[in-house]
Amino acid sequence: MAGLKDDAQWIVLMGFVVSFSLFFIAIVLNQSTVIGQTTAEAVLEFPKNDIRGVRDVIIQSEFLKVNNIRDVNNISNVQNDIRTLSLSRQNSVVNISSTQPTISNPYTTVDIHYNNGVMIYNEIWRSK
């Protein structure tokens, strides 16, 4: 370090440290406003409640009864309503088909297909 006064190097070094730490703090502060944004957007975009709701109502609709017999007319009415309303209000194509219990297979099976162009949900639901 010839030709250079090497007094007070610590002060200069501390000056650097302080200025750099100020910048890092500024960056942290800058980023703190967007904390949780990705999470919130992911939650909003994923149609969890739409899928849950449509699944619930489809399963409910399969068990509509009149005098303890399967109410075929109302079931087809309700399921047509579900298809139409999902398409027009929730931008989703919903497809429903079901098989009724037989002696060899005593369960109701409901095939649920949901597609809103971004998310696809398929389920084969079987009564216990």
Place this chain on the structure above:
Amino acid sequence: MVNTDGQLYTIEGIAAGLIMLMTAYIVVNSTSVYTLGDTHISDMQLEVLGNDALNLMNTAPNSTTGKSPLQTIVETDDAETFRSMFLTMVNNRAGSDRDHIQFVANVTYVDTGGSVSSTVLSDSLRPFVSGEHAVRVSDWVIVEKRFPDDSSGKHAVLVEVLLWRD
């Protein structure tokens, strides 16, 4: 032989360069002013809250096979019960003070001609003037009623609620 003069100047130069780079980075970043409202966190919370409230209203008491409160409300077009029930649920907070969430609820149905329409079910007596930052939640109900008239038969309708914090 490398001259060791001016080492501190070199360090200073590098540090100044870095500081300028970072300043440029922060300045470029700050051209878009990002407020908390843009991050959708409160939207997400409001949507979760509204969905929970609707789900709760659409559950029959004690898990019986009877009608849920929401089913009865839609069938009898009972705006007052919906209002008090929904507001009680969404505005509930720990402590005695209440939240200020407002809503407009619609019933969307398929009419006899097969086309989709909506009718107002209830609101919180606060007009929706479209300046609000509202979120939409919905739930399905099977009712023994055909909208808009009252002919029999079961039909699925969609209860849609717009809610916003006032």
